[in-house]
Amino acid sequence: MTNLSNIVEILAKQALGANQQSNQSQGGLGGILGSVLGQLGANNQQSAQGGLGGILGSVLGQLGGQQQRSAAGASGPQTLLIAVLPLILAWIQKQGGLQGALxxxxxxxxxNQVQSWVDPHQQNAQDIPAQNIQSLFDDQDVEQVAQQTQAPKQDIYSAISTVLPQIIDSLTPQGEQTSKQEANDDIQQVMNLVSGFLKR
Incomplete structure (x- = not known):
């Protein structure tokens, strides 16, 4: 097993904010993602017509709504971190899975950065320069996220550069020895969870 579900859980909890963590009765990743997506309002569920666009549209439309409702706007950066998650996982899948993405x-x-994320003995995962992220990710996908979260594109790239190293790190708990197939299965499982909640 990889640690992908752990990192998703952490990001989801951050997006929910400390005040909502206490009332999560159903534990586990499914329960937490359910809380995030459930709380983000049912008004956008009709747009979950499957596919990355549909999933992102629903998640991000709802995240955007939550962001506006938060009084101090403090949930903004954390909300963006969970918002870019489906984008990053879909990007890894587009590369043919974990090995292709690496x-x-x-x-x-x-x-050097990839080595620092994969190596379980290196604690400080190196960040990615923003221009590298811009060359890797499809501009239209990022633009879609930016519009739906009502955040500047620069913030989306910044969120990707924060989350991507964590995702790669969580997918490779045994470093180079980690089973790539296991990692790809875990990615699919999280994507299914996200889309499953949106289709309810």
Whole structure:
């Protein structure tokens, strides 16, 4: 097993905010994602017509609504972190899975960073320069997220550069020895969870 569900759980809890963590009776990732997506309002559920666009549209439309409702706007950065999660996981899948994504990152001049994320003995995962993120991710996908969260594109790229290392790190708990198939199965499982809640 990889640690992907742990990182998703942490991000989801941050997005929910401390005040809502106490009333989560159903534990586990499913329960927490259910809380995040359930609380984000049912008004956008009709837009969950499947596919990445539908999933992102629903998640982000609802996240945007939650952001406006928060009095101090303090949930903004945390909300963006969970908002870019489906985008990152879908990007990894588009590369043919974890190994393809690692190769793509290394070819983009990020070999040292990738090594620091994969190696379980290196604590400080290195960040990614924003221009590298811009060259890796489809501009239209990022634009869609930006519009739906009503956040500047720069903030979306910044959120991706924060979350991507955590995702890669969580997918490789045994470093290079981690089963890539297991990692890809876990990615699919989380994507199914997200889309499952949105289709309810």
């Amino acid at each position: 190769d793509k990152l290394k070819n983009a001049g990020l070999a």
